[in-house]
Amino acid sequence: MGCFSIKCGLLAGSVFGAVIAILGGILIPVGDMIIERTVKKEAVIEPGTTAYDNWASSEIAVYRQFWLFDVKNPQQVVQEGAFPEVQEKGPYTYKTRYLPKANVTFNPNNTASFVLPMGAIFEPSMSVGPEEDTVTTLNLAVAGAYSLLPPASHILLDMVINSTNSSLFQHRTVKELLWGYNDPILKDTIGLFSPYNGTSDGPYNIFTGKDDISKVSIIDRWRGETKLSFWNDTYCDMINGTDGSSFAPFVDKDVPLYFFSSDICRSVSASYEATMNLKGIEVYRYSLLPSTLASPVDNPDNKCFCRNYETTKNCTLAGALDISSCSDGRPVFISLPHFLQGSEYLREVVLGLHPDEEHHKTFLDVEPITGFTLNFAKRIQANMMYGPAKDITVLNKVKDYTLLPLAWLNETATLDDKTADMFKRELISRIDMLEIVQQVLLIAGTSRGRAHGNYS
The missing domain is CATH 1.20.20 (F1FO ATP Synthase)
Incomplete structure (x- = not known):
């Protein structure tokens, strides 16, 4: 019933x-x-x-914006030993990494290998002027030869400098300084990023994550090796993490993210800073810690990155990384723009620098569910060292070693509106x-x- x-x-x-x-x-x-x-x-x-x-x-699209440092008092530096005074000019913007990965191969051990073709296309609409704009900058050949040659060869170098009517400084166009010019001293093409067009970075071997998703995108080998050979130290020669474009899914903001950058020849880590909203998508912002370029006095792990005790004041200077061992011997130092997070001394001997955390730090915006980097700004500065030399006319008035900024770059990319809408529609909306x-x-x-x- x-x-x-x-x-x-x-x-x-x-x-x-x-x-x-x-x-x-x-x-x-x-x-x-x-x-x-x-x-x-x-x-x-x-x-x-x-x-x-x-x-x-x-x-x-990935863009590289360049700001070049124009030296305002070159004669006073050479003739009186004055501190150089600089003024940045920029941005001069280039579209880079617009080419897809090449030689992509999937290997039996769940890795994929590839190379990154490199090229640069000038973007006038995103620049303050044409590539033909000129700057007064350090003479790369003079500073380079001074750093590489022993003091016994300085008299000969002085003769070469005088015979070619060269000096400590030179006038160059933006295009020449960045991508190369024929140097009268070296009789060869030199530039901050020469050669670039038509070259490639890699090859890379990365884990696909097919057998272990926690390893996805982690670099297994770079240039065929599981470690670097630049620093002669087990710790500093480690290749850690990914290339920064993505990480394993379900990111834990309490755990640092590790990535390797061939531009600075080392691995670094970034720590969670804040949760941001990027075009309606929640992302975690990660940035480099001051300890990354700290002196070995404050961060003993960095001792193996210190290459020259004399120019770094017995490795007590913070904020600059000597990458000569991985740049074909060129005496280049890498830092954050305007020596952000660097020793005060670096800004005392070069006038006109104004570090700003917001505009000069490196950061990644990572979507925590997928681990994809949806927005980033990699900001680094190229510097060269010069110092006193009694047998070189253009250097005999210089009083101390000076790390002179030449240019800083902001390599940046962010997802466009179309990609953001697709991301929200395909993933976020379903969740x-x-x-x-x-x-x-x-x-x-x-x-x-x-x-x-x-x-x-």
Whole structure:
């Protein structure tokens, strides 16, 4: 006999509400499992996945903006030993890394190998002037020869400098300084980034994450080696992390992110700074810590990066990295722009520098679910050293070693509106919808059961 009483109806409603609540409770772990399984599947670097499409694509433009340091008092530096005074000029912007990865090969050990073709296309609309703008800058050949030749050869070097009508400083166009010019002393093409066009970075071997998603994008080998050979030290020669373009999914903001940069010939780490909103997508901002370029006095781990005790004041200077061992012997020092986070001394002997945390720091904006870097700014400065030399006319008035900034760059890229909308539609909206369904079922089930309980 059927149950048609009010009490039976209330009982049935309560049971139905409990079932909905239980279903909502079940959906939470099940939904999380679905999300996790889907993300891990799509994060593997192999044809057909979202990660592969982003990894292989060259659709998101990467730009390099350059600010060059124009020396305002070259004669006073040479004739009186004055501190150089500089003024930055820029940006001069180039589209770089617009070419897709080349020689892509998937290997049996769940790694993928490739090279990164390099090129630079000038973007006048994003620049303050043409490439033909001129700057007064350090003579790269004079400073380079001074740094590389022993003092016994300085008299000969002075003769060469005089015979070519060269000096400690020179006038060069933006294009010449960045990409190369024929030098009268070396009888060869030199420039801060010469050669660049038509060259490539790598080859790289990275883990695809197919067998272990926590290893996805981590560099296995660079130029065929699992470690570097620049620093003659096990710690400093380690290749850690990815190339910075992506990380393993489900990022934990309490754990630093590690990445390797061939531009500075070393691995670094970045730590969580803040949660940001990027075109409606929540991202974690990571930035370099001051300890990255700290002196060995403050960070003993950096001792193996100190190459020259004389020019670094017995390795007590912070903020500059000597990369001559990985730049074909060229005496180049890398720092953050305007010697941000560097020793005060570096800014005392070069006038006109104004470090600013917001404009000069390096950061990555990483979407925490996928581990994709959706926005970044890599900011580094190229510097060269010169110092006193009694047998070189253009240097015999110089009083102390000076690390002179030549140019700083901001390599940057961010997802466009179309990609942001696709990202939100394909991932974020589905996760949000699943969470909404979970919450609605829980609330509906709990409310229905509570309501019927009151009537009983």
